[in-house]
Amino acid sequence: MNQHKRTGFLYHPDYLKHDTGYGHPERGQRLVIVLEALRNSDIWGDLIQIEPTPATIDQIKYIHDSRYVEAVKQMCNKGGGYIDYDTPISAESFNVALLAVGAVLRGIDAIITGEVDNAFALVRPPGHHATPHVGMGFCIFNNVAIGARYIQKEHNLQKVLIIDWDLHHGNGTQDAFYDDPTVFYFSIHQSPLYPGSGRADESGTKTGAGFTLNSPMRAGKRPEDYVEIFEQQLKPAAIKFQPDFILISAGFDAHRLDPLGGINMTEEGFGQLTDIACEIADATCNGKIMSALEGGYSSAGLSKSVIVHLEHLLT
Numbered sequence: 001m002n003q004h005k006r007t008g009f010l011y012h013p014d015y016l017k018h019d020t021g022y023g024h025p026e027r028g029q030r031l032v033i034v035l036e037a038l039r040n041s042d043i044w045g046d047l048i049q050i051e052p053t054p055a056t057i058d059q060i061k062y063i064h065d066s067r068y069v070e071a072v073k074q075m076c077n078k079g080g081g082y083i084d085y086d087t088p089i090s091a092e093s094f095n096v097a098l099l100a101v102g103a104v105l106r107g108i109d110a111i112i113t114g115e116v117d118n119a120f121a122l123v124r125p126p127g128h129h130a131t132p133h134v135g136m137g138f139c140i141f142n143n144v145a146i147g148a149r150y151i152q153k154e155h156n157l158q159k160v161l162i163i164d165w166d167l168h169h170g171n172g173t174q175d176a177f178y179d180d181p182t183v184f185y186f187s188i189h190q191s192p193l194y195p196g197s198g199r200a201d202e203s204g205t206k207t208g209a210g211f212t213l214n215s216p217m218r219a220g221k222r223p224e225d226y227v228e229i230f231e232q233q234l235k236p237a238a239i240k241f242q243p244d245f246i247l248i249s250a251g252f253d254a255h256r257l258d259p260l261g262g263i264n265m266t267e268e269g270f271g272q273l274t275d276i277a278c279e280i281a282d283a284t285c286n287g288k289i290m291s292a293l294e295g296g297y298s299s300a301g302l303s304k305s306v307i308v309h310l311e312h313l314l315t
């Protein structure tokens with residue numbers, strides 16, 4: 001493959017310490033399997049390794065309110081508990097969640113300083129269901145939403161585009177920016193499905209009206225359907241918005257092998273979506289894209305999709 005871009009890769013073994021308990025689909029083994037596949041792939045040596053460091057509490061508060069952050073910390077200090085019925089946390093989860101956010105922030109730093117062209121963070125817990133007030137749906141802190149505010153507050157860039165192709169609607173990210181014209185949130189997701197939000201008529205409010213774009217998809221949709229939405233809906237909106245930076249909420253649970261969904265995406269399809277995101281980035285913001293893992297619960301579907309995603313970021 002003809003490779004042109006320098007792509008950063010962020011991972012930390014501490015991500016395995018967030019213990020969700022026996023039988024939970026969002027478990028550390030997800031990342032172990034992806035890492036093993038990556039190390040055995042042709043692209044491992046091409047990736048530029050970047051070490052994540054934890055985000056600070058102040059950075060978490062760019063999105064989340066103090067009471068929620070403190071509640072998670074206290075719960076972990078007591079050994080763990082449940083943030084909601086499907087979001088168990090363990091003693092280490094607070095620190096692991098800071099390190100997941102931190103990977104996104106360090107990747108952003110590396111892109112903006114020119115150390116790399118783009119980057120991918122293989123992190124857990126995922127983030128896009130975490131609202132400003134509460135975590136849910138396997139998510140504690142909203143890694144990508146905090147990244148968007150970090151870009152604005154600490155790197156002085158104005159406009160951020162978030163592309164969310166996880167199987168599920170990113171209700172937390174939408175909530176964080178629903179009235180904000182400086183962060184454009186695009187989500188393509190299966191509907192009806194958890195968490196139930198993300199109708200096409202949810203498009204933002206007040207000065208943020210028109211800066212949220214939802215493309216709900218029925219079960220059974222295929223890669224060409226996703227590509228059509230990206231070309232015909234996302235691309236013109238994104239070019240009009242002219243972002244200074246692009247973040248991807250890269251969940252791979254829309255893969256046809258995934259046990260949680262009914263969308264028939266393929267790893268090649270995710271490669272096509274990556275190409276379109278990169279085309280938008282090249283046309284608007286010098287190719288600046290930071291991508292972070294969200295969902296993805298099929299070992300084979302997830303590892304193949306991450307590899308193809310990285311191959312296309314490298315190209």
Ligand SMILES: [Zn+2]
Nearest residue numbers: 166167168295
């Ligand atoms: Zn998901």
